[in-house]
Amino acid sequence: xxxxxxxxxxxxxxxxxxxxxxxxxxxxxxxxxxxxxxxxxxxxxxxxxxxxxxxxxxxxxxxxxxxxxxxxxxxxxxxxxxxxxxxxxxxxxxxxxxxxxxxxxxxxxxxxxxxxxxxxxxxxxxxxxxxxxxxxxxxxxxxxxxxxxxxxxxxxxxxxxxxxxxxxxxxxxxxxxxxxxxxxxxxxxxxxxxxxxxxxxxxxxxxxxxxxxxxxxxxxxxxxxxxxxxxxxxxxxxxxxxxxxxxxxxxxxxxxxxxxxxxxxxxxxxxxxxxxxxxxxxxxxxxxxxxxxxxxxxxxxxxxxxxxxxxxxxxxxxxxxxxxxxxxxxxxxxxxxxxxxxxxxxxxxxxxxxxxxxxxxxxxxxxxxxxxxxxxxxxxxxxxxxxxxxxxxxxxxxxxxxxxxxxx
Amino acid sequence: xxxxxxxxxxxxxxxxxxxxxxxxxxxxxxxxxxxxxxxxxxxxxxxxxxxxxxxxxxxxxxxxxxxxxxxxxxxxxxxxxxxxxxxxxxxxxxxxxxxxxxxxxxxxxxxxxxxxxxxxxxxxxxxxxxxxxxxxxxxxxxxxxxxxxxxxxxxxxxxxxxxxxxxxxxxxxxxxxxxxxxxxxxxxxxxxxxxxxxxxxxxxxxxxxxxxxxxxxxxxxxxxxxxxxxxxxxxxxxxxxxxxxxxxxxxxxxxxxxxxxxxxxxxxxxxxxxxxxxxxxxxxxxxxxxxxxxxxxxxxxxxxxxxxxxxxxxxxxxxxxxxxxxxxxxxxxxxxxxxxxxxxxxxxxxxxxxxxxxxxxxxxxxxxxxxxxxxxxxxxxxxxxxxxxxxxxxxxxxxxxxxxxxxxxxxxxxxxxxxxxxxxxxxxxxxxxxxxxxxx
Numbered sequence: 083x084x085x086x087x088x089x090x091x092x093x094x095x096x097x098x099x100x101x102x103x104x105x106x107x108x109x110x111x112x113x114x115x116x117x118x119x120x121x122x123x124x125x126x127x128x129x130x131x132x133x134x135x136x137x138x139x140x141x142x143x144x145x146x147x148x149x150x151x152x153x154x155x156x157x158x159x160x161x162x163x164x165x166x167x168x169x170x171x172x173x174x175x176x177x178x179x180x181x182x183x184x185x186x187x188x189x190x191x192x193x194x195x196x197x198x199x200x201x202x203x204x205x206x207x208x209x210x211x212x213x214x215x216x217x218x219x220x221x222x223x224x225x226x227x228x229x230x231x232x233x234x235x236x237x238x239x240x241x242x243x244x245x246x247x248x249x250x251x252x253x254x255x256x257x258x259x260x261x262x263x264x265x266x267x268x269x270x271x272x273x274x275x276x277x278x279x280x281x282x283x284x285x286x287x288x289x290x291x292x293x294x295x296x297x298x299x300x301x302x303x304x305x306x307x308x309x310x311x312x313x314x315x316x317x318x319x320x321x322x323x324x325x326x327x328x329x330x331x332x333x334x335x336x337x338x339x340x341x342x343x344x345x346x347x348x349x350x351x352x353x354x355x356x357x358x359x360x361x362x363x364x365x366x367x368x369x370x371x372x373x374x375x376x377x378x379x380x381x382x383x384x385x386x387x388x389x390x391x392x393x394x395x396x397x398x399x400x401x402x403x404x405x406x407x408x409x410x411x412x413x414x415x416x417x418x419x420x421x422x423x424x425x426x427x428x429x430x431x432x433x434x435x436x437x438x439x440x441x442x443x444x445x446x447x448x449x450x451x452x453x454x455x456x457x458x459x460x461x462x463x464x465x466x467x468x469x470x471x472x473x474x475x476x477x478x479x480x481x482x483x484x485x486x487x488x489x490x
Numbered sequence: 491x492x493x494x495x496x497x498x499x500x501x502x503x504x505x506x507x508x509x510x511x512x513x514x515x516x517x518x519x520x521x522x523x524x525x526x527x528x529x530x531x532x533x534x535x536x537x538x539x540x541x542x543x544x545x546x547x548x549x550x551x552x553x554x555x556x557x558x559x560x561x562x563x564x565x566x567x568x569x570x571x572x573x574x575x576x577x578x579x580x581x582x583x584x585x586x587x588x589x590x591x592x593x594x595x596x597x598x599x600x601x602x603x604x605x606x607x608x609x610x611x612x613x614x615x616x617x618x619x620x621x622x623x624x625x626x627x628x629x630x631x632x633x634x635x636x637x638x639x640x641x642x643x644x645x646x647x648x649x650x651x652x653x654x655x656x657x658x659x660x661x662x663x664x665x666x667x668x669x670x671x672x673x674x675x676x677x678x679x680x681x682x683x684x685x686x687x688x689x690x691x692x693x694x695x696x697x698x699x700x701x702x703x704x705x706x707x708x709x710x711x712x713x714x715x716x717x718x719x720x721x722x723x724x725x726x727x728x729x730x731x732x733x734x735x736x737x738x739x740x741x742x743x744x745x746x747x748x749x750x751x752x753x754x755x756x757x758x759x760x761x762x763x764x765x766x767x768x769x770x771x772x773x774x775x776x777x778x779x780x781x782x783x784x785x786x787x788x789x790x791x792x793x794x795x796x797x798x799x800x801x802x803x804x805x806x807x808x809x810x811x812x813x814x815x816x817x818x819x820x821x822x823x824x825x826x827x828x829x830x831x832x833x834x835x836x837x838x839x840x841x842x843x844x845x846x847x848x849x850x851x852x853x854x855x856x857x858x859x860x861x862x863x864x865x866x867x868x869x870x871x872x873x874x875x876x877x878x879x880x881x882x883x884x885x886x887x888x889x890x891x892x893x894x895x896x897x898x899x900x901x902x903x904x905x906x907x908x909x910x911x912x913x914x915x916x917x918x919x920x921x922x923x924x925x926x927x928x929x930x
Contacts, residue, residue: 144520144570276510284510291503299496299528307796311531314797319500319524323507325517362749 117460119365120430120453123372134373144322146370146434149363151321151335153431156356157251158339162349173242176401176410177249180419181219183400184250184393185257189215191392192385200381202444209265210448213436216258217452218393222426223247225464229471238413239474243421243467246401251428252336258432259285259333262439281329288327289334292320293341304348310355313342330435364427371434375453379446389451390458397422415474424463425456493532500528501555504562519570522563527797529555530804543899545660545803550896552807559812568808576766578802579656580752583767585795586655586680587726587774588788589662594673602677604844609836609858610651610682614689616832617647620825627821630882641697642883648693649868649887650829652686653679654898655767657860660799661902665912672911674850675857675902680771683864684719687765690868691715694875703876714763721764723772729755730776737783744790767864806862810892818889826893833858849909856905860898861891 126133166174192214196207226243263285264278276284296316303309320338321331339356343349379385401419405411433452437445504525508518530551537547557565595602621643625631631639658679662672695715733751740747755773759766778784815822837855841847865887873884906912 144517147517147520295496295499295503299493299500299532301492308531311527311797311800315524315527315531317524318520318527319504322517322520322522322524323504326507326521327510358745 117368117457119368120372120456123369124375124453125372126369127373127375129375129377139370139374142366142370143438146367146438147321147325147331148318149367150431150435151317151324151331152356152359152363153367153428154255154332154335155317155339156360157248157255157428158336158341159343159349159353159356160248161252161340162343164344169245172408172410173245174249176242176404176408176414177246178253179404179408180246180397180401180422181250181253183403184396184422185215185219185253187396187400188218188389188392191388191396195381195385195388196444199384206444209261209440210444212261213258213432214389214448214451216254216261217429217432217436218389218396218455219250219257220254220425220428220432221247221250221397221422222424222428222460222463224426225424225467226421228464229467233468233471237471237474239415239418239421239471242410242414242418243470246422250422254428254432255332255336258436259330259336262328262330262436263333276327281327284327285324285329285333286337288320288323288329289337290341292316292323292334293338293345296338297342297345300342300346300348300352302347304351306351306355309348309351310358313352313355328439330439332431332435367427367434368430371430371453374434374437375449376446377450379443379448379450382447382450385447386451386454390455393425393455394423394459415470418470418474421467421470423459423466425452425459426463429456493535497529497532500525501560501562508562518564519567522567523571523574526552526555526563526804526808527800530800530807534800543661543903544664545657545799546896546899548800548803549807549810552804553810553812554807556808556810558810563808568805571805574801575805576756577749577752578798578805580756580766580770581748581791581795581798582656582659582802583770584748584752584755584774584777585788585791586659586676587730587771587776588778588784588791589659589676590680590775590778592775592779594677598674598677601844601846602674602681605674605837605840605846605854606678606681606685608840608843609678609833609855610685610689612836612839613651613829613832614647616828617650617825618643620828621646624821624824628882628886630879630886634879638701641701642879644693645690645697645872645880646883646887648686648690649865649872650825650890651682651689652861652865652868653682653858654860654862654864655679655683655771656799656802656862657899657902658857659795660803661857661899661906663795663799665903665906667906667911669849669909669911671849671853671857671905671909674846674854675905678854678858682858683771684768686864686868687768688715688719690871691718694871698875703880718763718765719768721762722759722766722768725758725762725764726755726769726772727776729758729769729773731780733773733777733787734781734784737777737781737787741783741786744787748787748791803862806866806895809866810888810895814885815889815892818886819893822886822889822893826890829890829894830859849911853905853909856901859894859901861894865891 123134125131127139128134128136189211193204193207193211196202196211197204200207223244226240226247230240230244260282263281296312299316300309300312303312316338317335320334324331324334339352342352346352398417398419401414401422402411402416405414405416405418429452433449437449504521507521530548532547533551533554534544534547537544537550552563554560556563557568618640621628621631622636622639625634625639625643631642634642655676658676662668662676665672692715729751736747751773752770755770756766759769778788834855837858838851841851841854869884869887869891872887873881876883903912
């Protein structure tokens with residue numbers, strides 16, 4: 083069968099099925115997920131049915147690169163500084179501490195497993211360990227949005243969870259982006275080999291200089307269609323430049339999103355434009371991540387089991403420790419970190435990006451571990467968030483959030 | 491001015507990056523594609539400022555930054571981006587079909603048919619005569635007997651008379667014109683698209699009989715031609731009904747749906763060997779007219795049309811090789827002028843035949859001058875069937891298309907402005923003027 087038709091069939095079928103099912107499930111049973119697309123991709127990929135071949139995945143690599151950039155820009159566009167200054171500092175401090183602790187605990191655990199369990203050289207082991215640490219930090223915001231709509235609450239725990247998912251995403255992308263730049267895989271030699279430090283600067287430079295240039299380029303443009311063309315061009319250019327220089331497109335695009343939303347008078351239009359194609363990109367990303375999955379890899383079962391377990395413990399434990407250390411325990415309760423265990427689209431983007439850059443066997447194990455974590459937590463994330471919010475504080479009813487607030 | 495300076499900086503940045511990276515995973519194509527979009531957008535805005543249509547700016551940017559002039563977009567990049575261009579063609583064809591209303595066809599179909607017959611017939615005769623007259627100057631056919639020259643002249647003319655649905659639609663989208671000149675131009679362009687496919691297929695079948703092509707690729711048989719057209723009608727109809735059902739029962743995420751549907755139509759047409767444009771034109775027409783919700787899809791697609799036009803016309807420009815076009819200009823310009831004259835005379839004749847007067851008689855011909863994607867596709871088929879002579883003629887056709895590509899949209903826009911159906915200055919141009927005054 084034609085790969086193109088197959089792809090359309092997959093996306094259309096999956097979308098329609100999930101659209102009908104997920105709306106109903108989210109509304110009635112607090113189940114919200116994108117993991118079904120991941121599963122579908124794996125079932126159709128070369129590892130299971132072979133309906134999508136490895137070459138098909140390769141053929142769509144530029145599209146995936148753009149999707150990474152788009153995800154990064156969406157995260158960056160959440161951080162409008164003058165809005166953030168008006169908010170209390172405490173939730174940000176707690177969120178940052180939670181993210182750092184979760185990342186550090188997971189990195190340490192995975193590093194230990196790679197060195198002691200799989201016998202890897204520490205010089206080889208630190209890169210996948212840090213990558214998994216960064217992936218572990220990210221949390222899915224979709225469940226939180228669904229709960230906010232369903233329970234109509236705006237309590238302290240829900241506010242904290244909103245802040246934490248944004249800070250988690252920021253930290254995960256920054257660490258991951260710098261990791262891929264500073265420790266480029268051996269195969270990434272171009273015409274002229276750049277050092278890790280140079281590539282880190284390039285990664286930041288492409289984002290900051292690109293953001294400044296695109297700010298000048300967009301000017302006072304407010305008309306959505308024209309803004310869409312300019313912004314799409316900008317993100318395609320930045321993602322392409324980053325991939326061409328063998329750095330992750332996520333970090334430069336995050337910086338572009340951040341710069342634009344903080345300097346442009348059209349920030350709400352920019353967010354609107356970015357949100358316009360988020361869902362199609364997200365679905366395709368999940369399907370291709372599933373299709374790109376390969377079984378095996380050194381100690382994949384142990385790596386997956388340890389990663390899923392350690393991540394949940396690190397998120398819950400890190401969140402509790404952060405709240406205790408910063409005096410927020412009475413406000414949030416000890417279990418508020420359970421609201422962050424959902425692993426969603428950003429984790430998939432990060433691990434797929436890692437997998438595309440490093441095709442070594444160990445990368446398979448990293449990939450499998452991250453995908454299993456998404457599968458294990460995404461379906462239940464909204465229910466867990468609901469339970470956390472109900473337990474921590476009796477809900478205060480407020481008007482419902484506008485539809486479309488939900489970001490996968 | 492600000493955008494030009496920024497674009498120059500981006501151009502410099504892109505040139506700096508190019509030696510540092512390495513190929514792989516299509517990243518260079520993505521980089522150059524992003525740059526091409528921004529460049530086309532900027533030059534398109536500049537085109538408005540000088541009173542030209544934006545699509546002229548998109549094409550100029552494609553030429554300027556394409557592989558044959560300044561070159562941040564490489565030839566390989568253009569080749570890798572071909573599927574994006576195909577998708578844009580499919581979306582444009584669907585949108586063009588959706589613009590046609592059944593009520594309008596019933597009321598004015600005969601008028602369109604009469605004008606189109608006169609205009610297309612006269613253009614075909616005039617271009618054939620021009621090629622016959624100039625054949626001594628055309629290396630591909632200069633040494634052939636006159637009968638064979640006539641065969642190739644017929645083939646050449648059947649491609650040279652093609653119009654451009656993409657340009658017409660882009661201009662209607664840009665200007666918002668919906669009056670009789672705009673509607674009649676669109677109706678004729680779409681009908682002519684079907685007629686030209688039939689005419690070209692017939693000319694090719696005739697040429698295959700009289701001048702058999704070398705090798706095994708003997709060109710399409712009559713059955714194949716019938717299938718190309720009939721199959722396109724059938725498949726397009728089914729696709730349109732499927733779209734109408736989706737609109738009725740689901741009706742959500744229309745933009746995503748439109749892209750998927752165009753991609754699907756593209757793949758099906760390719761696999762079934764049916765005419766792509768016709769398939770999607772019919773699909774758009776059926777979807778719009780068989781469903782009460784067709785408007786919603788059309789509006790969703792119109793909202794997303796601007797990026798599609800940028801991509802389509804910038805890539806069309808990037809494919810123009812000025813180095814190859816320039817030496818052919820002395821041959822091509824007389825043919826282009828003769829074609830334009832024939833279109834003018836044909837429309838005058840056709841409007842008289844149809845009993846139409848006024849603005850349509852005076853201005854519709856201007857909208858029929860542009861050429862773009864369909865003609866390029868037919869020229870490629872010609873080159874494929876006749877690898878030596880056909881390829882040379884295809885080169886000449888591409889030069890003719892290139893010559894018609896730039897003044898064509900300007901003339902089309904002029905028709906809409908002169909007939910009073912579009913403002914001399916578009917809302918966007920007024921906004922651009924205001925923005926410039928604010929900036930200064």
